[in-house]
Amino acid sequence: MASIEFKRVIKRYGDSLPTVPGLDLTIRDGEFMVLVGPSGCGKSTILRMIAGLESVTAGELYIGGHLVNDLPPKDRDIAMVFQNYALYPHMTVFENMAFGLRVRHTPKLGIERRVREAAETLGLSELLQRKPGQLSGGQCQRVALGRAMVREPQVFLFDEPLSNLDAELRVQMRANIGRLHREFGTTSVYVTHDQVEAMTLGSRIAILNRGQLMQVGTPLELYSDPDNTFVAGFMGSPPMNLVPAQYSGSGVRSAMLELALEGLEDAAAQLILGVRPEQLVHAADAPAHWPRLRAAVELVESLGAERLVHLRAGKESMIARLPGMQLLTPGESLTLAFDPAALYLFDAATQQRVRHARVRTGAAVC
The missing domain is CATH 2.40.50.140 (Nucleic acid-binding proteins)
Incomplete structure (x- = not known):
């Protein structure tokens, strides 16, 4: 597990105005931080900078106390769950979950143990020999979550992982993700535009608008004590x-x-x-x-x-x-x-x- 710290981080594409114009934010070790805001507010860009998929234009980004501005993604010890499941269609559930471990030359017995433990936790034990085409959307998303879990990373990143699911499955998967965080306590950063997801999952929530950090706090703090009209109008349904x-x-x-x-x-x-x-x-x-x-x-x-x-x-x-x-x-x-x-x-x-x-x-x- 590790803390994440942004110090005046700027992200700019070409000569345009910065997408992230100077972010100061600390994500504590072991907490579940939700980045929420309307489309185009910069939340996914922030997540991708943590992952190393986007470079930092200026400022400093720390993971676990180490400056990671120039550290490649493979060396950051993070695991990411995407909006699209990104499963290999020709591989079984077991093979999809084990793929990242095999690439890292994890011992065979270690792979077997981790995959089966994750499958048991996620209710996938009976599906390990199926392929993605034989699974429902919710099952595919659980496989994607399991693939991240077996890595045992210091940071989990979630990029709107539930947006492709129907309403009932979203509720079920929210419960699964919340339960897993309580069980493992891994530092997690979750991106969504859905304030209901933010309030039900987040230890704390960072509300963004046009790249600007509007307010950070617990769900109750943001709901009951908003600093501005944007936060007041965004939180609550x-x-x-x-x-x-x-x-x-x-x-x-x-x-x-x-x-x-x-x-x-x-x-x-x-x-x-x-x-x-x-x-x-x-x-x-x-x-x-x-x-x-x-x-x-x-x-x-x-x-x-x-x-x-x-x-x-x-x-x-x-x-x-x-x-x-x-x-x-x-x-x-x-x-x-x-x-x-x-x-x-x-x-x-x-x-x-x-x-x-x-x-x-x-x-x-x-």
Whole structure:
């Protein structure tokens, strides 16, 4: 096992703007770090730099305390699981899993032991003599995972390994990968654009946008304490509601609600209010001092025991996650409330969190 450290790492292709414009990030020994962000944010490039498949343009990259900028991939003691299984179709499951060990001239008995142990762990023992064409997608991905496991590397790298699987198989494979990390404790770096995968797998998550590191923390830290609107809107499903509002010196006002605030003497004139969909409740069920908002129902998504209610007031929209089966119809006016402690404030110009303010009780409904 080993830590990984990026020190002002830059990756540039030709004369274009850098894909990674100066990354400072430490991945601790034995942790499961997830790199997450939209397509094109640089997460796969970062993973490939760790693997040695991409060169570092500037800065320093360390694995296990050793500078690896110029170290070839074969000498980095890493194993990588790709989005595509990349199995040899003419080889059996056993031969695919053993291939990397044979290339490294591992003794035959050692190969046999490692492959069979990995196959037992992954539930592949009965499939060792089959070829990839006889396997399902989930089984192929487990073979690819087993091929990496038998290497017993100091670092595992995962490049969106579940994106080709259907929803049910993704859930199963997430559970397998999480269980294997808990069992072996190998330093792991996992790339995905799926924030659900990130939150269920990661010891910590690094959120990226256009090559910039937006925030690093545990899933709970990022969900409950975002530093900026990008993180607030990215983590959570549905994401946090972000509503523009005008600050007038004593409070803020939007098309949906009006709030009296304290501690905003130096705030910008334009703010963004944030509240999670699950924090919104029917006003009749809320304490009298909770702020109210009123909007028209635009769409209702029924999920069985709960509903996602899309709301609109003027040009502003919100989503509320409400329990129960109460009938709501499009166009109906709905009044909701939320705990004032659940409100997030952001500066509209910088998109950064405003932390030195709180709601004054007695907010009015617009």
